[in-house]
Amino acid sequence: MANEVLDPEVTRRGFVNWLLGTGAAAFFLSVFYPISRYLIPPRVEESTARSVTLALKARDIKVNTGQIFRFGNRPAILIRTPAGEIRAFSAVCTHLACIVQYRADLSHIWCACHNGHFDLHGKNIAGPPPKPLEEYTVNVRTEQVIVSKKS
Amino acid sequence: MSMHSENSRQGKLFSWLDERLGLSEIAHLARKKQVPIHRHTVWYYFGGMTLFLFILQVATGILLLLYYRPSSGEAYESIQFLMTEVQFGWLIRSIHSWSANLMIFVAFVHMFSVLLLKAYRSPREITWLSGAALLALVLAFGFTGYLLPWNELAYFATRVGTEIPGVLPLVGGFLRRLLRGGDEVTGATLTRFYGIHVAILPAVSTGILLLHLWMVQKHGMSVPPSVLGGGGGKRSMPFFPNFMLRDLVGWLSALAALAALAAYYPAELGDKADPFEPAPIGIKPEWYFMFMFKTLKYLPGTILGIEGELIGIVGFGLAGLFLFLIPFLDRRSSRGWPSPLFTCVGLLLILYMVALTILGYLEVPTQ
Numbered sequence: 001m002a003n004e005v006l007d008p009e010v011t012r013r014g015f016v017n018w019l020l021g022t023g024a025a026a027f028f029l030s031v032f033y034p035i036s037r038y039l040i041p042p043r044v045e046e047s048t049a050r051s052v053t054l055a056l057k058a059r060d061i062k063v064n065t066g067q068i069f070r071f072g073n074r075p076a077i078l079i080r081t082p083a084g085e086i087r088a089f090s091a092v093c094t095h096l097a098c099i100v101q102y103r104a105d106l107s108h109i110w111c112a113c114h115n116g117h118f119d120l121h122g123k124n125i126a127g128p129p130p131k132p133l134e135e136y137t138v139n140v141r142t143e144q145v146i147v148s149k150k151s
Numbered sequence: 152m153s154m155h156s157e158n159s160r161q162g163k164l165f166s167w168l169d170e171r172l173g174l175s176e177i178a179h180l181a182r183k184k185q186v187p188i189h190r191h192t193v194w195y196y197f198g199g200m201t202l203f204l205f206i207l208q209v210a211t212g213i214l215l216l217l218y219y220r221p222s223s224g225e226a227y228e229s230i231q232f233l234m235t236e237v238q239f240g241w242l243i244r245s246i247h248s249w250s251a252n253l254m255i256f257v258a259f260v261h262m263f264s265v266l267l268l269k270a271y272r273s274p275r276e277i278t279w280l281s282g283a284a285l286l287a288l289v290l291a292f293g294f295t296g297y298l299l300p301w302n303e304l305a306y307f308a309t310r311v312g313t314e315i316p317g318v319l320p321l322v323g324g325f326l327r328r329l330l331r332g333g334d335e336v337t338g339a340t341l342t343r344f345y346g347i348h349v350a351i352l353p354a355v356s357t358g359i360l361l362l363h364l365w366m367v368q369k370h371g372m373s374v375p376p377s378v379l380g381g382g383g384g385k386r387s388m389p390f391f392p393n394f395m396l397r398d399l400v401g402w403l404s405a406l407a408a409l410a411a412l413a414a415y416y417p418a419e420l421g422d423k424a425d426p427f428e429p430a431p432i433g434i435k436p437e438w439y440f441m442f443m444f445k446t447l448k449y450l451p452g453t454i455l456g457i458e459g460e461l462i463g464i465v466g467f468g469l470a471g472l473f474l475f476l477i478p479f480l481d482r483r484s485s486r487g488w489p490s491p492l493f494t495c496v497g498l499l500l501i502l503y504m505v506a507l508t509i510l511g512y513l514e515v516p517t518q
Binding site: 039040041044068069070073074075077091095096097098099100101103111112113114115124127128129130131 | 335517
């Protein structure tokens, strides 16, 4: 009977337990919050370059070849199709981010990691890649090759 | 006379230490520990063998730390220096690399023998859970250690490996950044993997290993139901010295084999990683990831409108979870009944992994 009356009241023990529990929780939070934030790497300023001028002349690019170049801080691939056209794509495979290469024997783009194939428009045609490669615009002005992102 | 005084001096030293360390309690425990003898006793040796190879990894790993420099500008060169200039540098690194491979192999053998002999059944669930966690940690050791030489193969293996959790919806991008220490695989990833490989994983593994060993000590060796059913499993041998000496024979043989492998097939270094080069033709992961690699290669781009790789990765995740929870799923074994379904599951798993690994090594790299 007496207990029933006392139960809703704050007991001394209950209060101390609450204080200890909250204190312990606050302590762990104050230790693990900074650690968890520390583990997440800070955002590094991404290169916002929308176009790049390559250090090679258009006439030096052989037909049916491809090469990797830097587009900002990402790799991209420049190819000259068997028909002589110059095209550029992101070189990061859409499957698991390996770097693709041009296969002269197949005359298309290929990823060595999981055998992904892309045609001369960057479209995924065989193997596991789920999406086409991002295509860039190529402009040739007096032998200078300028690659830019499509707007 | 002199012998007598020597004995009593030893006796005094022993009792001095015993009073402080409780040596006779340890001696008592060692005398009590028994290992059952039956037709499957041989599988008991694989746990100890994994432990021995782990200790060897710690020892050679510490030695490698003395020369290794964890940055993208210096890592490759420091290992080149270690392999060519440092006396026996090639030996230490080759043993570390071979012993890593052997440890993973032996850990898999240990896991599958425990699975097929149903040693996970009650009351050894925690032994199984800690063992499964240790296997995952060993694979994490392999994955993070592979990047440290900063060579071409390691670079692309890490690119693909860290892209894999990135495929998951919602948390993928965050996990990838957390693993890589940024959006791309760079020197930041190398430093991060180095810290994980030499500090975080060893600390976590040691804790779980102690729990695992304590559980093995507490519950003793499990006798398979098939042996118990036939009325066997009553014979046993003392752990110390009988089993321990047999263990030692295995460990010394493993050490000899490692020395021979290191001498005849020293660890390679390959070409330095270049983030602006295409993935090399014939690129392969380490053999223990081959079955997953090959599965991802077989999956088409999309299955029923969902990305194939996502299905593959979620599938592997579920298979891993299934393996982890086996003691709680196999109700028959825990009641002491035969459980042919889980034997089949174990055999199919082995068959799948072996078959895809072989297929992975048989494939022509350009097709």
